[in-house]
Amino acid sequence: LLFAGFGYLIAVSFGFSSTESLVIAASSIFSSTIIGLKLLPTTVLHHRHTGEIIISILLLQDLIAIGLLMFLHTQGQIGANDPSAQQHLLTLLISFPTIILVAYLSEKYILQRLFLRFDTILEYVFLLAIAWCLGLAELATSMGLSHEIGAFIAGVAIASGPISQFIAESLKPLRDFFLIIFFFTIGASFDISQLGNILIPAIILAAFALSLKPIVFKKLLQLSGEDTTVATEVGFRVGQLSEFSILLGALALQVGVIGQSASQLIQLATLLTFIVSSYLIVFRYPTPIATSDRLRRD
Numbered sequence: 001l002l003f004a005g006f007g008y009l010i011a012v013s014f015g016f017s018s019t020e021s022l023v024i025a026a027s028s029i030f031s032s033t034i035i036g037l038k039l040l041p042t043t044v045l046h047h048r049h050t051g052e053i054i055i056s057i058l059l060l061q062d063l064i065a066i067g068l069l070m071f072l073h074t075q076g077q078i079g080a081n082d083p084s085a086q087q088h089l090l091t092l093l094i095s096f097p098t099i100i101l102v103a104y105l106s107e108k109y110i111l112q113r114l115f116l117r118f119d120t121i122l123e124y125v126f127l128l129a130i131a132w133c134l135g136l137a138e139l140a141t142s143m144g145l146s147h148e149i150g151a152f153i154a155g156v157a158i159a160s161g162p163i164s165q166f167i168a169e170s171l172k173p174l175r176d177f178f179l180i181i182f183f184f185t186i187g188a189s190f191d192i193s194q195l196g197n198i199l200i201p202a203i204i205l206a207a208f209a210l211s212l213k214p215i216v217f218k219k220l221l222q223l224s225g226e227d228t229t230v231a232t233e234v235g236f237r238v239g240q241l242s243e244f245s246i247l248l249g250a251l252a253l254q255v256g257v258i259g260q261s262a263s264q265l266i267q268l269a270t271l272l273t274f275i276v277s278s279y280l281i282v283f284r285y286p287t288p289i290a291t292s293d294r295l296r297r298d
Contacts, residue, residue: 003028014201020262023252027266030061030242039287041297053234065244072251095143103157115163129167198265206272214239240277241270
């Protein structure tokens with residue numbers, strides 16, 4: 001709420017409408033799963049308390065983001081006076097818990113047994129993981145949700161499995177490839193003509209996120225009993241905006257809730273936090289891509 005409140009005040013002060021300011025405020029809540037996990041050494045991610053804290057924060061934020069994406073999609077239909085909007089909302093309310101239940105039962109009674117039976121054939125495990133993700137993404141789309149929601153649920157479903165660490169390691173090259181495509185798409189869709197109107201508010205919004213988020217997360221974690229060193233590191237690792245912020249702005253623009261300037265503002269502010277936050281983490285904490293041998297951890 002604190003992050004959203006500051007985001008709303010910044011947007012309103014630069015002349016954005018109340019609806020656009022609310023979307024900008026909502027986009028300020030989230031931290032980047034890409035930055036948080038990509039720059040986290042595997043040993044820390046899977047075997048240390050710091051990794052557990054970061055994963056729990058990002059997972060909770062991702063669940064909130066999915067809820068907001070679903071809400072925006074429905075609001076767009078209502079705003080367009082779509083007569084089927086209420087029916088679509090009812091479909092979403094039924095589809096979301098249904099696909100979670102399908103994912104849970106399938107993973108417990110089918111997928112887990114297949115993984116354990118053929119876990120010595122690494123190519124099989126790799127292909128089965130890809131098929132599971134794509135299949136659930138397609139199922140989600142057929143049920144009125146999105147590919148992103150289906151893929152996210154597919155990942156969460158197998159995260160607690162005994163072979164999840166191997167899957168995460170084997171999919172690293174694929175993950176990095178799609179990260180490149182993701183950022184290329186953002187850059188290719190960015191309207192440079194809007195830069196003069198959004199540069200100053202984007203810099204202010206990015207500076208707010210980079211300066212306030214590490215402090216707030218640090219204080220909250222200290223209040224919950226965490227060590228100061230761990231709390232400080234977690235604060236810096238989640239102290240940026242998120243790729244979900246970009247998705248939120250893109251969907252809000254697509255359904256007509258916000259204008260082009262507001263969407264571009266969210267994109268630019270998020271990219272600025274990605275750049276600065278990555279440098280802060282790489283030069284201060286252990287990462288797989290650190291320039292210093294002392295901080296390089298895989």
